Amino acid sequence: MGWQGALVAGIGAAQYQQQGAIGKYNQAVQNRNAAIAEQEAALIEKQSEFDIARFDKNFRKIEGETQVALAKSGVVAGSGTAYKIAAANAREAELQKEIIKYNSKVAQSRKIESANFARIQGNIARQSARLAQIGTLASTGTSLLGMSNFGSTP
Numbered sequence: 001m002g003w004q005g006a007l008v009a010g011i012g013a014a015q016y017q018q019q020g021a022i023g024k025y026n027q028a029v030q031n032r033n034a035a036i037a038e039q040e041a042a043l044i045e046k047q048s049e050f051d052i053a054r055f056d057k058n059f060r061k062i063e064g065e066t067q068v069a070l071a072k073s074g075v076v077a078g079s080g081t082a083y084k085i086a087a088a089n090a091r092e093a094e095l096q097k098e099i100i101k102y103n104s105k106v107a108q109s110r111k112i113e114s115a116n117f118a119r120i121q122g123n124i125a126r127q128s129a130r131l132a133q134i135g136t137l138a139s140t141g142t143s144l145l146g147m148s149n150f151g152s153t154p
Helices: 002-072 080-151
Strands: none
Touching (some): 002 080
């Protein structure tokens, strides 16, 4: 085989190892991205809970202010227009809470989908590296076979 064959084999082996390392690294990066996206999804859920609690607090404050204003104006609480206003406000409050929850679930789903996509990209990167390694093995083997056939005489 000679020194040229050893050199080709050495370069092929180094390239093979490097391709494997690159594939593992790229997969690890994508797995990290997936983990971050999942953490963000959990944070979105917690933010939603906080937003609802803050909304409830503000709603109770406004509801109290409305009752005081109605009482000052002489309206009897729980009857007629006051009742209609309170009922409409309660329906609107529930609607707003549902909107906050819905938007949170949509954002969480997007983050989970992003995490899944990152994992898929990581697997593709790893498989691409494996294919490159196979190509390197084939190329190195072909080169070595060509060198051994070139040096022999029939």
